[in-house]
Amino acid sequence: MNSNIQLQIINKNINSYNFKLPKEQYYGNKEYKLKLTEKFTENIRLQKFITQMQFRLIEGEGKAYYYIGVWDNGEIANTNDEQFKLSFQIISYSCKSLDAEINKIYKFSLPNKQYYVFCISSNINYNFFI
Numbered sequence: 001m002n003s004n005i006q007l008q009i010i011n012k013n014i015n016s017y018n019f020k021l022p023k024e025q026y027y028g029n030k031e032y033k034l035k036l037t038e039k040f041t042e043n044i045r046l047q048k049f050i051t052q053m054q055f056r057l058i059e060g061e062g063k064a065y066y067y068i069g070v071w072d073n074g075e076i077a078n079t080n081d082e083q084f085k086l087s088f089q090i091i092s093y094s095c096k097s098l099d100a101e102i103n104k105i106y107k108f109s110l111p112n113k114q115y116y117v118f119c120i121s122s123n124i125n126y127n128f129f130i
Helices: 043-059 081-097
Strands: 009-013 030-033 063-068 100-109 114-122
Touching (some): 030 043, 043 063, 063 081, 081 100, 081 114
C-alpha cells in the first residue's frame, strides 16, 4: 500500500449492547482477530499472518476482510486506538508483501465497545489457485 494515500475511516454506529457477528468460518474471505500485538511483528508470526492473509485473498478471489476486535465466535471484544494503529501497520505491511492494498476501513461503534473492518483487495488473479 502506498503510505502517501490517506484512508478515510468510515464510522458506523450500532445501537445494541448485544450485537454479535456470525461465528468465523474456516473457509471464506473473512478473518476475525481479537487484536494484533507486537508479537505479530516477529518474523515467524508475521509470515504466518501473511500466509493466512493470502489464504483469505484466495478464498475471496482477491478480496478479504479483517475484523479487528472480534472473537472467533463473533462476539465483539473491543479495540482501542493504540491497537488500531498497530493493526493498521501490520496489515499494511502484510498487504505490501502480497501486492494487495487496504481499500476501506470501517469503524463500528457500539454503546460500550468498538471494532474495525479492514477491506483488502489484490489485483493478482487468485482464480489460478482454485
